Amino acid sequence: MSADLAPEELLIATVAGMLDGLRHVAVGAQSPIPGSAALLARARSGGSLRVSMLGSETHSPFTDGGRELFDCAAQGRIDAFFLGGGQIDGQANINLVGIGDYPNTKVRFPGSFGSAYLYLLVPRVILFREEHTARVLVPKVDFISAPGVSDDDVLRTGGPHALVTGRCVFAFNADKRRFALASVHPGHDADEIREHTGFDYDVPDVVPETQTPNAATLELLRGRVADEVAETYPAFAARVFGAADAA
């Protein structure tokens, strides 16, 4: 790992690797790391990947109002999307509503947004949450904003693909209805992951380290992609790629 690789750069490259080969990725508002990952994947795709950045005035991809993202997903035109959660459990259920016995929540989160819908419709949903603690990654969420798995009688064309945190990558196995540790980020280890994860998950005999971006990817990321990211997330771009910009 390059000494000057920012943690965000590792996460961006990791998420981007999950988007290669897709046709259309949509990114919600306030998602600088998934957004950067989508732009990196686009830069590597030679123009075949379309990215719809929802928080972006300059990239506003839709012209039919707030419903269009959801209609578009139902049409099968969105291959990947990102969701997070105040709580995420071992069945990939996500909770964006609150902690405690709903409706009498002790801690209130902002709300479910479109998760209850998109999670069931977008084929490759990547769960992204930088904070990797037992407070977030719980055995069972207190409120299911959107379910990780569904019974066979539910029409479901989408669902969780992976969970990317600040410490590791979990892959989701829909058949087993549980996560498996896929890789651990440099500087972290499997024991630490176990300690900070509230839910049970599978662990392979050998846990690989999350692959760091190669020089070509880093150059693309710090150059063209950083410029594109700055249109939507200027503060984020300045903080993460600032040095590269000045170079």
Added chain:
Amino acid sequence: MSADLAPEELLIATVAGMLDGLRHVAVGAQSPIPGSAALLARARSGGSLRVSMLGSETHSPFTDGGRELFDCAAQGRIDAFFLGGGQIDGQANINLVGIGDYPNTKVRFPGSFGSAYLYLLVPRVILFREEHTARVLVPKVDFISAPGVSDDDVLRTGGPHALVTGRCVFAFNADKRRFALASVHPGHDADEIREHTGFDYDVPDVVPETQTPNAATLELLRGRVADEVAETYPAFAARVFGAADAA
């Protein structure tokens, strides 16, 4: 009746009288007489009547595509609309599909357009058909594009108000499910109406003559309204109001 009153002017004034006091009248494409009537009623309303001319590029009232007229009607925002029919029967059923045993029609009409919907939703639908013959005004239509009356269990907020032809005005009585002769145009009489009408209808003891427009109405019609009509129907305006324009 003024010697130089055009038959179209009488029809326009007659229909306009049915629109006074309303808030919003929509007029379909290819409807010069109903359109002129709506514009005349607007001119007399002091700005309180809104007219949406659908065939008009200059007055295009809608910005949500072809569905907006129908959504707007369902919202209760359209007080009056006009429908015609290849056949119209004594229960005010209209047929825009064809003559004969559907689908093997002997004579094919253009199709039902939005009639099946608007007839049930717009409170005051004025049936307008210049041709007044037993061929058009039949005992029973061969195909009901839109029904004149509905059973009590049908949600219906709209329906027929009157039928205006080149010879007379029929008022529709929803409770009795039949028309009554309301007035006969100057130059026509009740016997002639009976002869050329295929369906049965009520006739009052004294049949009034359709009121001709007064001088103020005619002046408005041949001046300001003629100019407005000409934006959408230049050929019609030139033919009917041409002399007035030149004056």
Added chain:
Amino acid sequence: MSELFTSVEDLAERIPDGAKVAMAPDYSGCSMVTARALIARGARNLHLIGVPSVGFQGDMLIGAGCVETLETAAVTLDEYGPAPRFMAAAKAGTLKIIDGTCPAIHAGLQAAEKGIPYMPVRGIVGSDLLTHRDDWTTGTDPFGEQGGPLVLVKAIRPDVTLIHAPLADRNGNVWIGVRREMMVMAHAARETFVTAEEIYDGDLLADERLAPGTIPGLYVSALAEAANGAWPVGLFGRYGPDDAHLRDYLDRARTDEGFAGWLDEFVYAPKAAE
């Protein structure tokens, strides 16, 4: 993105025989140039969907034997009177007509746009249309507040939406202004093929005044530049119909022979002359 742009002939090639093709009425955006290319390539068994009606475009395609099924609220040439080839086909019984009504066609496309199997629609109850449609049924308000049966219209998902638009840009964004039924058509269809009057030099989505009337390139499969592509009907805001040509067409299309002559002169001959 370069493969996005193609020829009118290629568009016609990529609309397969038997395809369900959504089209606009004469007053909206008709890709008449592609309709002629479809006739020239000998397209067969098309299922045309008029959104919500068809005009000259439908009449010509029906006359040329390209159409098996016509799903529409009407066939109308507006002030030009009855549609001659449609009338002839209806009389001969050679055309399967699925009679609908405008709001049901819009609703069916909106259902496809939303990926739902049907859309409830007001009105229609008591119309004979309902008794002839196996893709319409009735239901009730599950909340029990709104009385009366509700018509449930099955989603309409065209294989292809074919339209002509005033402007398109290099990214495949297509400006259709207030003719937003064409946007629903593009959302609802598997593929959307567009001819554009003119190529806009810039990004239609980047202009706050143009973006609201623009179909994003996301929905556009292929695009051909075609000046005067709506001829002989008009294109909203750009040019009116070619009145003389349309009246000549109507005159000729009264008979099979006359229509064949029109085809030779305006569809096959230009092709042969290439």
Added chain:
Amino acid sequence: MSELFTSVEDLAERIPDGAKVAMAPDYSGCSMVTARALIARGARNLHLIGVPSVGFQGDMLIGAGCVETLETAAVTLDEYGPAPRFMAAAKAGTLKIIDGTCPAIHAGLQAAEKGIPYMPVRGIVGSDLLTHRDDWTTGTDPFGEQGGPLVLVKAIRPDVTLIHAPLADRNGNVWIGVRREMMVMAHAARETFVTAEEIYDGDLLADERLAPGTIPGLYVSALAEAANGAWPVGLFGRYGPDDAHLRDYLDRARTDEGFAGWLDEFVYAPKAAE
């Protein structure tokens, strides 16, 4: 038409206590100036509908005690973090929260727009949201082709839609550009009240580039000119949020006393000074 134009204070007077009011999120068109007028007039028991979420506008109205019920997919201040007065009210249990999800809110408004009692929506099945909504139920595809239960969302008909827009004209036409959720809100609501940044000198519907992003005056009950009417949040394409003011608000609104001070300074004081 003259009675169409009025003052911001009159708009606030005409939104009665207990009204169901649809509002846009911070990134769309928020009539913050009317929200302050609602607080100043002491509005009570409002039922706010976030389309599909609310931001500072909701937080301020909740903090001022104007809101009984909040129906929304989220309360979000985006990068500014948690909404302090919303969080406090949620913790105190003084706010009835009807938790939804964006597409269901859009679908409920579309149902009202179409005058149908409900709209089918994909997804949602398996979410705890469903178990807490008596205005959502489940159904099936009447045509038996699409598997799985379908969520049926009851129509959402606001009493009032309250928005701020960049432009309005003398006929009451309101330009909202690509923010078309505001058009659905206007179609769906009984009344729509608008503040406009600027009055456009002409007919917005007569310009082919402006018309596609315009809500026709037909849907607009009353209109007030209000330059900077979205302040302190931004207005798309016109100005950004007042970052310093919003950060100051967040700092003060952490406590009841701090929020009271903010109200005194920015809501009540300007009123008293008149």
